[in-house]
Amino acid sequence: MELPKKLLDLTDFFSRFPGVGDKTALRQTLFMSKWTPNELAEFGNCVKELASLKKCVMCGMFADDEKCSVCNSEERGEAKTLCVIETITDCLAIERSGFFRGRFHILGGVLNPLVGIGPEELGLDHLFERIKNDEIEEVILAVNPSVEGDATCSFIKDSIDSNLKVERIGFGVPMGGSLEYLDSLTISKALENRQKM
Template identity: 40%
Template sequence: MYEGVVQDLIDELGRLPGVGPKSAQRIAFHLLQADPADVRRFAEVLLEVKDKVKFCSICFNVAEDDQCRICRDPRRDPSVLCVVEEYKDVVAIERTREFRGRYHVLGGAISPIDGIGPEQLHIRELLTRLGDGAVTEVILATDPNLEGEATATYLTRMLGPLGLRVTRLASGLPVGGDLEYADEVTLGRAFVGRQTAT
């Protein structure tokens, strides 16, 4: 549609997750109109991220060093391990300020349709981490969708023989939601996880 490098830019931006053709076009034209110093700084940050950021050797969260800041923090409770699918899930949980343990990032969820099995995830490394006996509880914080449920079920079966307390995040109705709009699985979970009214 556009000539040469402009179309190349739109195409590359369109490959980003959550960026459709219209958004890619808007971002491309924003960059074309932006101050060259701002665009140069943006490009340098992208290159620097690819250069400096790696994955934590312990939990597979993003890090600039061999270990992420959470794994290095001596104030974190080493006996509780929260297993998440992606490193963005760590950020979401950290924002709540409710969890003071450590994390393990699987790098995805089991999805046979996408060709992702347990071998493609950091499950072997999780089992190795649990081998030293320091962890007493594993919290499974996978997404409440088909892939997340399959992953949690698989991990529950794998971890059962280790004698650990394996828990799953509660799920149910969102605050401010209407019952009529809740799907059957969410509503069913809300009934199973009901609590005594206080």
């Protein structure tokens, strides 16, 4: 039996999503086949609308206007603290924690000369300019731990005025984690980063 092209085309799109296989994609398409034409039109429009999604000119986060809600907010206390991160999802994760009240700067990746990602591709000049213009006093490097991430942090640290406070997020045992199941590198880091009680 051949399914109609309309179904197959849509299934093909769904199967592009991470973690969605052919079976799930077909299941989603079949689920949608029960929707009203109105719902389908609305969903279709939502999809198309995404093409005009804006990014904040300051931090690179998604935004409704020129600036995102964080960069626009006058209420966020620590406007002189800048948190440098890799991706938009990292930004959302930090926001979920509710701990940080400063501004963000999204790099969009890390330095990786092997695949042609240098300081220019990450727009590091824009970051350094922003640190000056916004009179940032504290830079928190919340870049993920990896060879490239570590190199990126070193590069940023070395390029910034040495009077500035530049810190990297702490590495160690995650909350709820168990030493028994953690890798040696994490345990070494946790011992190295021990804190006075």
